[in-house]
Amino acid sequence: MSDNPPAPYAGPKRVFSGMQPTSGLHLGNYLGALVKFVDLQKDFDDCIYCIVDQHAITAELQPNLAENTRDVAAAYLAAGVDPRKSLIFVQSAVPAHTELAWIFNCVARMGWLQRMTQFKDKAGKHAERSSVGLFTYPTLMAADILVYKATHVPVGEDQKQHLELSRDIAQKFNNDFDAEGFFPLPEPLIQGPGARIMSLRDGSKKMSKSDPSDQSRINLSDDADAIANKIKRATTDPHPLPETVEGLAGRPEVENLVGIFAAVTGVSTAEALRDWGGKGFGAFKPALADALIARLAPIAGEIRRLRADPVQIDAILREGGEKAQAIAAPIMADVRRIVGFWR
Numbered sequence: 001m002s003d004n005p006p007a008p009y010a011g012p013k014r015v016f017s018g019m020q021p022t023s024g025l026h027l028g029n030y031l032g033a034l035v036k037f038v039d040l041q042k043d044f045d046d047c048i049y050c051i052v053d054q055h056a057i058t059a060e061l062q063p064n065l066a067e068n069t070r071d072v073a074a075a076y077l078a079a080g081v082d083p084r085k086s087l088i089f090v091q092s093a094v095p096a097h098t099e100l101a102w103i104f105n106c107v108a109r110m111g112w113l114q115r116m117t118q119f120k121d122k123a124g125k126h127a128e129r130s131s132v133g134l135f136t137y138p139t140l141m142a143a144d145i146l147v148y149k150a151t152h153v154p155v156g157e158d159q160k161q162h163l164e165l166s167r168d169i170a171q172k173f174n175n176d177f178d179a180e181g182f183f184p185l186p187e188p189l190i191q192g193p194g195a196r197i198m199s200l201r202d203g204s205k206k207m208s209k210s211d212p213s214d215q216s217r218i219n220l221s222d223d224a225d226a227i228a229n230k231i232k233r234a235t236t237d238p239h240p241l242p243e244t245v246e247g248l249a250g251r252p253e254v255e256n257l258v259g260i261f262a263a264v265t266g267v268s269t270a271e272a273l274r275d276w277g278g279k280g281f282g283a284f285k286p287a288l289a290d291a292l293i294a295r296l297a298p299i300a301g302e303i304r305r306l307r308a309d310p311v312q313i314d315a316i317l318r319e320g321g322e323k324a325q326a327i328a329a330p331i332m333a334d335v336r337r338i339v340g341f342w343r
């Protein structure tokens, strides 16, 4: 037996990420992931951005799935994902995702999936009534990434555990099939302001599309009045803003609003508090609303313009799907050979 360390992955760097079309996107999706999708186009030649419609039906069936898919595509484009540089496509249009997910279902261990906190959060007290798809969500996510041998994955902090599982699955596949270096171990890109945006009503819950209260989130399609109203009604406490970051401890709603302000204005939390420490929410909230409106209004306008032309959106998605399929096909051919399927 050789004492040499296993061969590391030596392929090209490639970015992959996706969002679920469970509805239109919100500020958390934007600051946690979409801003990074756009920035990474500068540093990586190869960026693949998926709309994960098969994931979107794991928690509940979606009556408006195709329309929500176009909404998410419009949000990607409006935020600055450029289809001349990056692939934008729909997960269900590339069957290689689910084909690889099946193999990963046979590589991943039950215990690994049972530790996933997102499943516990979404399944709640009645896990036995959840769909099997919700339980195996992370193996499909690993397949989404690895069917392109993606090396870097921009996501919000809530997806960190799933990314670690993707790395474990890649490593176990490489080991089990004696194929060292075949799959890369994808690296999460999580840092930065906005990695975790919380609900406007409850600072202990993340901002989420599936929160029943629309007041809990800023939607990318919200107009200026809706944004101003939601910020005005956002939960705070009766005390002024603290002067230091340490003063935010135990004030999650305040920390969230200051974090949002810092992320959209491009300053650090400490800098924001230097300007706003000691002042009350009567002054801070309108400034926050103005900053959000300045940042999001052009995106909302562009989403509306794009949504008026579904033919253009569909053409971009179709072309992206064909290119994605062309990247995945030879990788899947290798996977089938490595696993030993008949051909």
Ligand code: AQP
Pocket (backbone or CB within 6 Å): 018, 019, 020, 021, 022, 028, 029, 030, 031, 032, 033, 154, 155, 156, 157, 158, 159, 194, 195, 196, 197, 198, 206, 207, 208, 209, 210, 211
């Ligand atoms: N609150 C958040 N703060 C920062 N990042 C967030 N993301 C989601 N919520 C926040 C990031 O957005 C990307 C897309 O998420 P997703 O559509 O795959 O699903 P999710 O993480 O489950 O987001 P939602 O909004 O909570 O959707 P539902 O309610 O349908 O489950 C991911 O990179 C995620 O980290």
